[in-house]
Every structure is written in structure tokens, then in C-alpha cells.
Amino acid sequence: MNVLAVALADDTQRFIKGYAPKGARLFLRPNLEVMRIAALLRPGDRLRYLDERVESAEQPDHDLCLVHIGLGQRDRGRELLHNWTTGAGTPVFFGPQVTSWREAAPAWARPRVVGDITNIWPQLRADAESGRLRPVYVATEIPGYTSPRQVGVNFEMDSAGQTIQFARGCFCPEPVRRLCTEHLYYGRNRMMRSPEEIVGEVITLPGKRIQLLDDDVAAAPDYYQELFTRLRDHRRQWIVNASERLFEQPRLIRLLSKAGTKIVYLDESFLLGKLRRAADSHRLTHQLYRRVKSLQANKMLVGARLVMPLEPSTPPDYDRIATLLRQIDLDFIEPRFLRPDGSLAQVVYRPTITSAEPAWLKYRFYSMGTIADRMLRRPRRVGFFTTAVYLLPYSAAYRQNLLEELP
Structure with missing residues (x-):
């Protein structure tokens, strides 16, 4: 399976083509939730990790497209979906902002994951492989632990941090x-x-x-x-x-x-x-x-x-x-x-x-x-x-x- 994982950035830190990424490299660390998803992938799977702090978002042409929305990034998520209307992939939204909506999510945020995506990953993966994604996935609130695995991290980011x-x-x-x-x-x-x-x-x-x-x-x-x-x-x-x-x-x-x-x-x-x-x-x-x-x-x-x-x-x-x-x-x-x-x-x-x-x-x-x-x-x-x-x-x-x- 080919997976595209996009981590949105705040307006103040979004990458602009032709300019160096904003912010100290020491704090430009990979998105932790995406790195945990990387640890759950099977041998032969490929992950394309795209972080808007260091590169521009691209059209989704993968088997599964995941979009991480942090707190305060609602407008950027809607803007990205509008720009992708002609793309082949259907993005799945997840992250703390998506979870905070609970039952009051905007109509455009579908399909979406409520809760920790690693707790619902097997079901989400199976539905993506069958081509039948559900509108809403609700993960269990029982905590688990997946050790993050750094895969496909842009060289502009601090990949040495543990x-x-x-x-x-x-x-x-x-x-x-x-x-x-x-x-x-x-x-x-x-x-x-x-x-x-x-x-x-x-x-x-x-x-x-x-x-x-x-x-x-x-x-x-x-x-x-x-x-x-x-x-x-x-x-x-x-x-x-x-x-x-x-x-x-x-x-x-x-x-x-x-x-x-x-x-x-x-x-x-x-x-x-x-x-x-x-x-x-x-x-x-x-x-x-x-x-x-x-x-x-x-x-x-x-x-x-x-x-x-x-x-x-x-x-x-x-x-x-x-x-x-x-x-x-x-x-x-x-x-x-x-x-x-x-x-x-x-x-x-x-x-x-x-x-x-x-x-x-x-x-x-x-x-x-x-x-x-x-x-x-x-x-x-x-x-x-x-x-x-x-x-x-x-x-x-x-x-x-x-x-x-x-x-």
C-alpha cells in the first residue's frame, strides 16, 4: 500500500517555495502521529510523509491519503480539500482538531478519525484496501503505545531527535x-x-x-x-x-x-x-x-x-x-x-x-x-x-x- 501522510502547518510557519523553512531546525521535528503510523506499516508498504513546514502539499495519488490537522488548523484543512477536488485520492482527516469536533464536525471533514488513529489503524487500512472508507471512524479511548519510526523525513527537519x-x-x-x-x-x-x-x-x-x-x-x-x-x-x-x-x-x-x-x-x-x-x-x-x-x-x-x-x-x-x-x-x-x-x-x-x-x-x-x-x-x-x-x-x-x- 502507498500511503501519503500530510501534516498541516500553521499560517505563520507554512513553507513558501523559493524560501528556506521558517523556524529553528532544532524544533522542526517530524510529526509524532505520522511516525507512529509509519511503525504500523507492513513490509512492502511505502510512506510519503509531507510536512507543510518544509515543503508544499501535493495532489494525492496514493492508495490512502491521511491529513493531520492540529489545533487551530481548521481553515487550512478546508482550503487543502478544496485544492484537491480534482485529485484521485480521498483524504482521511485525523488529529487533535478533528477529535475536538466530536459530533459537531464540519460537513467537509469526511472521512475522519475521532481519537488516536493508531487504535483504529487495522480497520482503516482494511477499508482503504477495499475502497470503501467510512465517513467516521471512532477510536477507542483506551491508551496504547506504538514506538515511532522515522521514515521519509525531509532533510530540512531534525531527524536526530529521539x-x-x-x-x-x-x-x-x-x-x-x-x-x-x-x-x-x-x-x-x-x-x-x-x-x-x-x-x-x-x-x-x-x-x-x-x-x-x-x-x-x-x-x-x-x-x-x-x-x-x-x-x-x-x-x-x-x-x-x-x-x-x-x-x-x-x-x-x-x-x-x-x-x-x-x-x-x-x-x-x-x-x-x-x-x-x-x-x-x-x-x-x-x-x-x-x-x-x-x-x-x-x-x-x-x-x-x-x-x-x-x-x-x-x-x-x-x-x-x-x-x-x-x-x-x-x-x-x-x-x-x-x-x-x-x-x-x-x-x-x-x-x-x-x-x-x-x-x-x-x-x-x-x-x-x-x-x-x-x-x-x-x-x-x-x-x-x-x-x-x-x-x-x-x-x-x-x-x-x-x-x-x-x-
């Missing part, structure tokens, strides 16, 4: 749960993989650097302590996610460091509801700083994801918040902004930016002077290797995305 999941399901805090793909696919269902299965997969990964996609390693401290106790002897370098509960687990923090963790991304719970209070409270600011420093003292860089509502009538003091983020001494930030209806706003940098705009946070945080200051001070805490191999390239990548006007 990812893994120990647990499936959503562990995100409430304000951003509706935006989580795992929550859309599985609801409140969760699955913890066995340590033996995980260690076996880690051993087979060729590279040393691995990004753990689990939402929160502090959600089940005993489980992750057992895993990283086993994995520490395999000398891998990890990037992990955690919630504020991590600071209640000093043993887990030390174990993450000994296992080779280089970056810890704290989720929205770390700063949720605290930024405005910390702006008027030196004590709270110092508490946040001490928590960040406790991770850096264990040779780990610290990133923070934050979510803020857009309030045009009473906008916050973004310049004061930017100063506060520097005082906390974080290494990376990933801010997201929510409209009143709960959807994500596309906040991007402009050359004429002012301190009254939300993009000011990233502009201040990733300025050349601020990055240089962190580069000079950080080796004392995390070491020269982590500073040179992780802090420098990631800071440069975040700054490149900012200047190229990506959210």
Missing part, C-alpha cells in the same frame, strides 16, 4: 487540559508501561539524547524513581516535563540528575496564578527563585511553560512580568495566551513591538544581552557541557523562532 513515552494519558493542569492531545484522545484514561518494556526500548535507541514526552514525572514518583534507577546505568541524556509537585520529591530530583537529565520543563502549574502576585511580593519571588535554583544546583537547566489569558480591557504589565521571569532565573520560557473563548491566540513578535504587547515577554527573555548573561553565569551551576550543548543551542533556537515571527 522521543519516548513511559505513560500515556493526560496529566496536564486544568487550564490547558483542553489543549492536550492526550486528553482529547483518551479523556481521563491512563496507561503506565512496564519497566522492562521501557528499558528494552531505551536500549534500542541509537542516540544518547532522549526527550521524555510524559506530562509530569512527579505525577507518580515511585513509578518514575524505579524507572530512572534502572536507566541511570545506560548513560542517556534526558529532557523531561514536571509539575510543581516535583519540589515535594527531593529524592526524585536527585535521581533525575544522576540519570543524566539535562533539562526539566515545569508545566503551567509552577507559575499559574503567581505571576501577578509575585510582582508585588518579594517573598514569593524569592521562593520561586529558590525552587529554580534547587534544580540548577543538581546540574539541570530549567524551562517553564506558562499560560496567560488575553485581557484587552485590563492587560497585565508585561514589562514587569518579563523582569520577574528574569529574577526567577529560568533558562527557557514557553508562554501561551488564551482568548476569552479558551482558544490559543497566535502571539508573534513584530519589529515595532512595545511593552504593552504579550510578545514582549519572549522579546525581553530571549534578547541577546539576557542570553549572554545566562551563558556567563550558568556554567557555575550546571557545568560547561550542559551550558554549551543544551543552553546555547536551545536559547539560539528560541530566539530564531521569535525573530522569524513564530508563536
